Amino acid sequence: MMYKNVNGERIAMSENEIAEFNAEKTVWENESSNRKLAEIKHLRLQKLMETDFWVLRGDITDAQKLYRKDLRDIPTNYDSSKYDELLARETDKTKDNFGQLTHAVWSKP
Amino acid sequence: MALSKIDVTKMITGVTPLTNGGTGGTSIPATNLASGVTGTLPVGNGGIGIASGTTDQFLKFTGTTTLASATDNAGSFTKLSTVDISSGDSLVAFNSSIITSTYKQYLFMFTDVRSTGDDTYFKMQESTNNGGGFLANDCDWQFMFQYSTQGNSEFNQNHGKNDTDCQLTNANVGNGANEGISGQMFFSRNGSLPSKANWDVVSTNNTNMQFWSGAMYRDDNGTTNYVRFQMQGTTFVSGRITCYGITT
Numbered sequence: 001m002m003y004k005n006v007n008g009e010r011i012a013m014s015e016n017e018i019a020e021f022n023a024e025k026t027v028w029e030n031e032s033s034n035r036k037l038a039e040i041k042h043l044r045l046q047k048l049m050e051t052d053f054w055v056l057r058g059d060i061t062d063a064q065k066l067y068r069k070d071l072r073d074i075p076t077n078y079d080s081s082k083y084d085e086l087l088a089r090e091t092d093k094t095k096d097n098f099g100q101l102t103h104a105v106w107s108k109p
Numbered sequence: 110m111a112l113s114k115i116d117v118t119k120m121i122t123g124v125t126p127l128t129n130g131g132t133g134g135t136s137i138p139a140t141n142l143a144s145g146v147t148g149t150l151p152v153g154n155g156g157i158g159i160a161s162g163t164t165d166q167f168l169k170f171t172g173t174t175t176l177a178s179a180t181d182n183a184g185s186f187t188k189l190s191t192v193d194i195s196s197g198d199s200l201v202a203f204n205s206s207i208i209t210s211t212y213k214q215y216l217f218m219f220t221d222v223r224s225t226g227d228d229t230y231f232k233m234q235e236s237t238n239n240g241g242g243f244l245a246n247d248c249d250w251q252f253m254f255q256y257s258t259q260g261n262s263e264f265n266q267n268h269g270k271n272d273t274d275c276q277l278t279n280a281n282v283g284n285g286a287n288e289g290i291s292g293q294m295f296f297s298r299n300g301s302l303p304s305k306a307n308w309d310v311v312s313t314n315n316t317n318m319q320f321w322s323g324a325m326y327r328d329d330n331g332t333t334n335y336v337r338f339q340m341q342g343t344t345f346v347s348g349r350i351t352c353y354g355i356t357t
Contacts, residue, residue: 002344004337006202006240008192013199021199028229028342035228035280046263089258089316099258099316 036083037075043087044071047106063109070105152176186216186353194222194345201345202337203352205239208298209334212354215296217338219310219350223289226343228281228314231290232274233338235304237331244329245273252308252323254279258316275306275325280341283314289348292321295355301330 002013002021013021048071054060055068070077078086086105090097115121125131132138140146150156152174162168162178169179189207208215222231234243251268267279282290292310307324327333338350 003195003198004200004202005192005194005198006204007190007207010195010198017199025342039281091315099261 033080033083036087037080040074040083040086043101043106044074047071047108051108061109067109074105185356187212187356188351189215189354190352192350192352194348194350196344196346197225198345200337200339201350202240202335205334207352208336210300212356213297213299214355214357215298215336216353216355217294217296217336217350218353219290219292219294220348221289221291222338222348222350223346224282224284224340224343225346226340227284229284229343230280230341231277231282231310231312231338232341233277233294233306233325233336234274235327235333236335236337237329237333238335240335240337243273243337244327244331244333246271247328248272248275248325249328250275250277250323250325252277252321254319254321256317256319258318271328274341275327276341277308277310277323278312278319278321281314281317281319282312282340284343284346285313285315288313288315289346296336298333301332303327303329304333 002018003010004013004017005011048068051064051068054064074086086101086103088102090100090102092098124134127133149158149160152158157168157176158174159176159178166178166180168176171177171179190203192201192203194201219231224231236243249268249270250272251266253264253266255265256263267276269276277294278290282288290310290312292308294306294308294310296304296306298304304327305325307322309320309322312319312321
């Protein structure tokens, strides 16, 4: 049994409403990897923009080149099974990097 | 000999009876207001000039010396419905008995609204036939947001055009015990004019506090009479959503 709450009254959903909800839920769950990849690409763009000045000033190091290359290659080097690892953040509030991304690919040289 | 004058201070003893125009006592008796007075005391004499009023109404002047019972029309928030969400509820709705022609603006208050699923977004949809179907592909929404953690924050925006959902947050509302959404949304519904809304909500996930400030416009000339809120692709755990009608 599934329920909706209308004006504070809990009402059992009709079969059609349940079917509509489940269909939407399935689509949402099936698109989980795409949403994660979009978030990863958004983070990647941020990191690349943060380090554009390395290139612009003309003295970029090999390590810095590799860092930026690894960022650009994320979609190639990591499949969907690795997306959660790429998006993982430090959850220990006692640590200085609380809330920061923990995967090594994000760490600047 | 006819008396021309009587010195009432010296020539009369005892009390003058009521039937003779006196007070019937040596002092003026108190008047019992509950049983000893009839009629209404006019405004000009310090009264209110009316014998009764109406429950929950106020007194107002209808002339320079007349008062009447009247509704409060100075602007107010009227609580219309409070929904305490139960675990597993798939949606929270306010139907045509709440969303009526009485009000042109509504305030929805969200208190610790929690999601069953992780990394989802909070959304609003509208119906013009009391939930029989929902307006589709006509909602423009946008919001600014800020994520913040210790020593780190991100400010950005998101938007959608011709959507069915009015998306109030990004898809990163968490489902932990201390996570969820609180805030408010003002919703404008002026007859058949397109509906509009703006909102400010705060949400949390396991590492971030997130603030969303957004607005929507639904390009439809139907008259919305049903509003529903959902967590995309999942159900609610708990929380409260309260709907107020606003008299402006």
